[in-house]
Amino acid sequence: MKPLGSIQETINSDAIIPITLLTTDEVFGDLEGLLQLLDDYDDVFTPDFGSVLVEKPGRGNGSAVDSLEDPSARQVYHLDVIVELSDDFAELPSGPYFLHGPNLHQAWRLYDDDVGAFAFGVIPDDANQPDDSLSLQGNSKSIAVPSRLYHPRPSLRKPLSGIRVSISDFTSLNGTGTALSSRAWASLYTTVSTTTSDYARKLIDLGAIIVGKTKTSQLGTGAEWVDEQAPWSVRGDGYQMLLGSSVGAAAGLAAYEWLQQSIGSDDNGISAQQGLYSIAPSLGSTSFDGIMKNPSYDKKRLFSRSLDDLLHMTTSFGIISPESHFPTTILYPVDLHAAMDESQQHLMAEFVSALEKLIGSKAENVNLGDIWAESRPIEAHGEEMQTYMKDISIATIFRESHSSRQHLNFFDATPNTEAIMILPCGTSDTRHRDDPTTPPTTSEGVTPEYLASILGAPHLAVPFAQLPYESRISERTEYQPVCVSIMGSRGSEVEMIRVVKQAFEKAHWRTQVTTGRYAFPLDKDSQAVNNEHRLLMLQSESLSDEL
Incomplete structure (x- = not known):
């Protein structure tokens, strides 16, 4: 990177020195407390950066060196020249930097x-x-x-x-x-x-x-x-x-x-x-x-x-439509949930129940195939939805094709901006990277994975639980995240996220996941276990930890 400035003092041109850039006011204040605060907040800063200071002009007066309780403990240099900065910086921010010779450079970890x-x-x-x-x-x-x-x-x-x-x-x-x-x-x-x-x-x-x-x-x-x-x-x-x-x-x-x-x-x-x-x-x-x-x-x-x-x-990103509304209708397409196993169905019911309690209305079971049969387009020539749309995953790549436009006209005919649709997300199967790769397959018809893409609608995926499984790799009980997805009308992205967030808060479910082995921590004080189905629904004791 290009240098951001230079110091007044003359030092070895080959030296690379970690330093902390501070204003005179900051050096005059609680220096030790400030350096500790920087160490706690910033993952780039380490105590080594605090061994040498570079003073930049501030509102205070006097000599920074004279103000230090133990001047011999730290070397203090003085900032001289600052390159022209972008509009984002009125001045060089205080923090860790490197001196390469007399030149000041940003510190990256x-x-x-x-x-x-x-x-x-x-x-x-x-x-x-x-x-x-x-x-x-x-x-x-x-x-x-x-x-x-x-x-x-x-x-x-x-x-x-x-x-x-x-x-x-x-x-x-x-x-x-x-x-x-x-x-x-x-x-x-x-x-x-x-x-x-x-x-x-x-x-x-x-x-x-x-x-x-x-x-x-x-x-x-x-x-x-x-x-x-x-x-x-x-x-x-x-x-x-x-x-x-x-x-x-x-x-x-x-x-x-x-x-x-x-x-x-x-x-x-x-x-x-x-x-x-x-x-x-x-x-x-x-x-x-x-x-x-x-x-x-x-x-x-x-x-x-x-x-x-x-x-x-x-x-x-401004991904919001003025025509979007807070959801008041929950649609549950039963024909797209048929492949779920018992564990997934139980968890899906818990998720839907949480949304129902927030919105104040019961989810409506719908069958997309039946709706199609009642009002199928003329171009379908009497065919069932899945038969007519068996090649849709390929056809949608070429949206200008005739049949592709017909299916869009059918689904967009009567949009409901206050409805959300609950869809499966992933499977409960655990596949390992050393398992043989299955032969390539082509998805046919309307599937939970492709429906939102077919319609160009927003698609939200939300983990909310985890299932135990016995691993042949670690030879212990591991946990796999469980996810649900929601599709809304175009432009409803923000409202979709808000309704799920509020539903989780009302149910005292976690609204964040952790890094590492578990998506949700295995804390006995923050989980409810259904022993009959060996399902793990994770709940938080306090929402303050999540917000």
Whole structure:
């Protein structure tokens, strides 16, 4: 990175010294208390940074050296020249830096990517131009993160200020390459991108810190890991197979406390595997410029470890429609829930009950096939819904095709902006990465996984419980997250998240998950166990811990 300033004193030009930059007022105050506060708050700052101070001009007067109780304990330098800063900084923020000779540089911490979630980490070439990046590549990857002290608190103009975010390898970022987990692709497209996608630019403009690009399955296919090793799961026994194009985004967020948000592609199944909250906004609500996905079918998916963070990300992006309403109707499509086992059905009933208690009305059981039969389009020629739409997962990629438009006309004929639909999310099966890969299959007809994508509707995935299973890997009882998904009308993203959050708070259920082995902590004081079905519903003693 380019230097941010220099000190007045002359020192060895080859020296690299960790220092703490403080105002004169801060040095005159409770210095020891301040340094301890920085150490507690910031994961980049360590006590070694407090051994040498650099004083920057402040409102106080006098000599900082004379004010120190023990001047010999610390070396104090004085800031002389400051480079022209961006509009985000009225002055250099107090915090940890490095002196390289007399020049001042930001301090970034390197975290090992133990689960192999990242294609590579990125750092800005210039702290004042964060969209011009350098990629950190190699067989042993480290992800660099800046000090939390460099960025002001979130504001209306920059609501994501200082939030550490990862983006998918599909997304263009100036100064970085794209590999798509394919050696052939990487060898063919060797140049780095000279542009930043609209979505990444929006993240930066809102104040977010893009720390790296996460792995996708090979060329975005569901389960292909030929040239790259698949990311590891930290959940359960650590050997669970991860499927989908957003495996890196989800694996990293489930593993690393220092990562706060992840952006992937529309893949709600990985939310169930990793126990993460996520939402795929309505089709067309965000730009796909600079993203190697099909804008007619694919959607982005925002991953978070808490409903509060997911709500904040969604509202920060302006993904909200003035026509959206708080849900008053719960639809339960029985024909799309038929494949669930008894454990999932029991938990789904608990989830629906929590929503009913908040909304004040019972869920309506509906059968999409029966509704289709009552008002099927003329073009169906009397065929049942699943028969007519058996190739819909392929047809929707080509939305301009005749039959594709007909099914959209049917589903969009009478939109209900106050209704939400409860859908399954993932399965209760546990698959390990050493299990033989099953032959490729093609989904046919209307399925819970594809319905929201077919309609271009927002799709929310929510973990709310976990099921025990006996692992042949660890030879002990492990726990697998249980997830449910909700589909709403276009533009209802914010209201969907709010209704789930309020329902969970009313039921005293957790609204956030943890990193590591368990999505929810195994605390005997905060769980209710149904021994008949061996189900684990996790509840929190106090909502204050979740908010």
